[in-house]
Amino acid sequence: CSELHLRPFLRVSCVISGVYSVEDDGSCLGFVVPKDLADGFINNKRESYKFRFQKIFDQSAKQEELFDTVAKPVADSVLAGYNGTIFAYGQTASGKTFTITGGAERYSDRGIIPRTLSYLYQHFSQDSTMAYTIHISYLEIYNEMGFDLLDPKHEASRLEDLPRVTILEDPDQNIHLKNLSLQQAGNEKEALNLLFLGDTNRMIAETPMNQASTRSHCIFTIHLCGREPGSATLRRSKLHLVDLAGSERVGRTGAGGQHFTESKYINLSLHFLEQVIIALSEKSRSHIPYRNSMMTSVLRDSLGGNCMTTMIATVSAEKRNVDESISTCRFAQRVALIKNEAWLNEELDPALLIARLKKEVQLLKGELAMVTGEQRSEKLSPQEIQRLGEQLKVYLDDSDSEAMLDVGPDMRKICHCFSELKKLLHFYFFQTMVCKATPDIPTPEEVKKLKDMLVQRDNEISILVSMLKKEKKRVQDAVSTAGNMEAQSSLQSSTANLSDESLKGSEDLSPLPRLLQRKKGLELSVGRQEAFEIFKRDHKDQLTIEDNKALLKLRYTEAKALGEKVNSARNKVRVMGNLPESEVPDPMEEKLLAQIEEEKNMYKNTFGKLKGMKTEIEHLQLLLEKQKFKLQKDFEDWWTHEAGSMQVGKPLLFKSIFFLFTCAPHCSCYESPSDQQTDCPDAGFDLVNRKYGLTFRRMSSCAAQLRPGIYF
Numbered sequence: 058c059s060e061l062h063l064r065p066f067l068r069v070s071c072v073i074s075g076v077y078s079v080e081d082d083g084s085c086l087g088f089v090v091p092k093d094l095a096d097g098f099i100n101n102k103r104e105s106y107k108f109r110f111q112k113i114f115d116q117s118a119k120q121e122e123l124f125d126t127v128a129k130p131v132a133d134s135v136l137a138g139y140n141g142t143i144f145a146y147g148q149t150a151s152g153k154t155f156t157i158t159g160g161a162e163r164y165s166d167r168g169i170i171p172r173t174l175s176y177l178y179q180h181f182s183q184d185s186t187m188a189y190t191i192h193i194s195y196l197e198i199y200n201e202m203g204f205d206l207l208d209p210k211h212e213a214s215r216l217e218d219l220p221r222v223t224i225l226e227d228p229d230q231n232i233h234l235k236n237l238s239l240q241q242a243g244n245e246k247e248a249l250n251l252l253f254l255g256d257t258n259r260m261i262a263e264t265p266m267n268q269a270s271t272r273s274h275c276i277f278t279i280h281l282c283g284r285e286p287g288s289a290t291l292r293r294s295k296l297h298l299v300d301l302a303g304s305e306r307v308g309r310t311g312a313g314g315q316h317f318t319e320s321k322y323i324n325l326s327l328h329f330l331e332q333v334i335i336a337l338s339e340k341s342r343s344h345i346p347y348r349n350s351m352m353t354s355v356l357r358d359s360l361g362g363n364c365m366t367t368m369i370a371t372v373s374a375e376k377r378n379v380d381e382s383i384s385t386c387r388f389a390q391r392v393a394l395i396k397n398e399a400w401l402n403e404e405l406d407p408a409l410l411i412a413r414l415k416k417e418v419q420l421l422k423g424e425l426a427m428v429t430g431e432q433r434s435e436k437l438s439p440q441e442i443q444r445l446g447e448q449l450k451v452y453l454d455d456s457d458s459e460a461m462l463d464v465g466p467d468m469r470k471i472c473h474c475f476s477e478l479k480k481l482l483h484f485y486f487f488q489t490m491v492c493k494a495t496p497d498i499p500t501p502e503e504v505k506k507l508k509d510m511l512v513q514r515d516n517e518i519s520i521l522v523s524m525l526k527k528e529k530k531r532v533q534d535a536v537s538t539a540g541n542m543e544a545q546s547s548l549q550s551s552t553a554n555l556s557d558e559s560l561k562g563s564e565d566l567s568p569l570p571r572l573l574q575r576k577k578g579l580e581l582s583v584g585r586q587e588a589f590e591i592f593k594r595d596h597k598d599q600l601t602i603e604d605n606k607a608l609l610k611l612r613y614t615e616a617k618a619l620g621e622k623v624n625s626a627r628n629k630v631r632v633m634g635n636l637p638e639s640e641v642p643d644p645m646e647e648k649l650l651a652q653i654e655e656e657k658n659m660y661k662n663t664f665g666k667l668k669g670m671k672t673e674i675e676h677l678q679l680l681l682e683k684q685k686f687k688l689q690k691d692f693e694d695w696w697t698h699e700a701g702s703m704q705v706g707k708p709l710l711f712k713s714i715f716f717l718f719t720c721a722p723h724c725s726c727y728e729s730p731s732d733q734q735t736d737c738p739d740a741g742f743d744l745v746n747r748k749y750g751l752t753f754r755r756m757s758s759c760a761a762q763l764r765p766g767i768y769f
């Protein structure tokens with residue numbers, strides 16, 4: 058990066074004489090302007106002026122000399138990768154276009170543009186260390202509007218037909234010219250053709266002062282790109298060659314109408330140029346008004362930016378132009394105060410860089426294959442992954458703290474192992490967090506134990522359930538037998554012959570249907586029934602109940618035998634009582650009556666016994682039912698108050714929730730609005746952290762979904 062002042066040169070287009078004088082070895086232009094009495098007697102106007110330049114070229118100076126002194130150093134710095142600008146400033150017809158583009162009459166009148174192009178291409182042909190490409194753009198700014206002079210579809214008929222160029226500014230405040238074409242020029246001839254095309258398209262208008270005066274600013278830009286063969290570094294530089302519109306004041310042109318408007322715009326844009334230059338020359342100014350005009354926006358880099366800029370001030374050394382000449386020289390002095398910072402425009406070519414890196418990767422892969430003796434694909438094969446899993450397991454199981462996991466010099470394998478270890482670590486943290494949050498959560502060993510216990514309990518439950526079914530059937534049979542007996546008893550009591558007062562109270566001996574009715578109302582769900590069976594098995598009253606059941610069974614059997622005996626006695630009495638007297642011989646009649654009496658007594662006694670037994674059976678049944686109800690009640694109490702801590706249920710419950718969190722996050726108990734669903738299973742870790750504030754009720758609900766009806 059180098060800091061340098063803008064360099065102003067002066068070119069005088071006619072013989073220097075009269076009020077003009079060149080002093081100090083040709084670097085200083087002096088003016089002596091005698092006071093005009095017409096301006097009044099009191100006149101403080103200065104009479105002499107002196108302006109210093111890098112060099113003054115008089116009317117005899119050749120185009121070649123000007124190019125060598127002014128343009129060549131700039132062209133060299135552009136070739137080295139720095140931006141450059143040469144702009145010509147001066148009043149109309151002072152020789153700006155002649156300096157920048159050249160005269161059309163003689164080949165030697167060629168201006169800076171064709172000579173620079175020629176110089177650049179000549180350099181390209183001589184320099185084999187670099188490969189260069191040139192692109193050219195040619196912009197005309199007329200009345201603050203930009204036009205592309207290199208549009209090949211248009212000839213210079215009307216300026217409005219040319220493509221309009223507009224300014225765009227990116228977030229980094231870089232200026233982009235929309236619609237300005239960039240034409241590649243492979244050689245000097247192509248470049249000169251483009252210059253010719255642009256010049257043809259230029260707007261030419263006539264003013265009283267100059268028959269062919271340009272009324273617009275023109276910027277011919279050479280975009281240069283240089284690269285050393287094989288290198289990814291590009292040097293991109295720009296050279297602006299600027300031919301500004303005439304700087305004379307509107308009043309002097311004598312123009313009216315359209316030309317007045319043009320002059321107004323020209324003066325305005327030059328005024329803005331001057332403002333920019335004044336702002337740049339004042340160190341304290343932080344804001345530079347580049348945006349005021351299109352020209353200052355385009356030349357932003359050339360003025361106070363990354364550019365080596367040279368100004369050529371052109372004056373017409375005639376007495377009548379002395380004011381304009383002084384004005385031009387003053388402007389040049391201000392420009393001389395501006396400091397630019399130019400730096401090398403080097404950048405990396407991304408495409409080339411990628412290609413080079415790819416080649417390097419390929420080479421390194423080849424080298425690696427040679428060293429390891431194996432070709433590597435991008436991904437690990439399933440066999441390799443399996444082998445790594447085994448190696449990792451051996452490594453983790455090894456209690457030796459200095460154990461090594463050697464997977465060889467293969468980044469894919471190393472990355473895979475790290476990834477697996479990370480997963481394990483996450484799982485470990487997940488478990489630790491969950492266990493911290495819920496100390497009752499079983500460890501994997503405990504889970505295994507509980508699972509075994511669960512299987513055992515399941516077996517027990519199924520045995521008990523089948524036992525219960527059998528028992529139920531037996532009770533039903535007994536109840537139906539007792540029902541029959543009761544029916545028989547009713548039948549008996551209705552028999553007129555054998556009516557007995559003691560038998561009349563038998564209607565009250567039936568509280569059983571009521572108990573059975575109550576029992577029906579206590580039906581449990583299947584799962585709860587199973588839990589009840591387990592509870593019942595361990596209950597302290599169970600033995601007494603079993604004893605009572607056995608006794609009841611015995612009494613049923615005895616009652617059945619007695620019933621048969623009673624029936625047989627009753628039948629005998631009926632048969633004997635019905636015999637006609639003639640069929641019974643006298644001596645036998647007495648014996649028969651005694652027998653009938655005996656059978657009657659027998660019947661009466663047996664029936665009395667049966668009645669007593671029936672009462673005992675009913676009492677036994679009542680007792681049994683009471684004991685069962687007590688047991689049922691105990692179960693209900695236990696279920697309501699203690700089931701939460703039951704040994705089998707609780708671990709199962711937590712195990713269920715653990716399962717839910719890790720493997721079943723879509724369980725419907727998560728579907729409350731506050732619970733966000735998460736993908737299974739990786740989200741389980743976080744989910745448990747956030748969600749473990751579940752109530753027992755909700756936990757129950759979760760577990761219930763897993764094992765419906767068994768414990769809940």
Ligand SMILES: Nc1ncnc2c1ncn2[C@@H]1O[C@H](COP(=O)(O)OP(=O)(O)OP(=O)(O)O)[C@@H](O)[C@H]1O
Binds near residue numbers: 151272301371
């Ligand atoms: N040094 C010179 N030697 C010979 N002829 C010159 C020289 N300078 C200018 N002229 C001639 O003077 C005339 C006007 O010059 P030129 O067109 O370059 O002026 P200009 O400053 O570009 O005017 P404008 O502001 O209108 O564009 C041209 O015909 C040109 O050939």
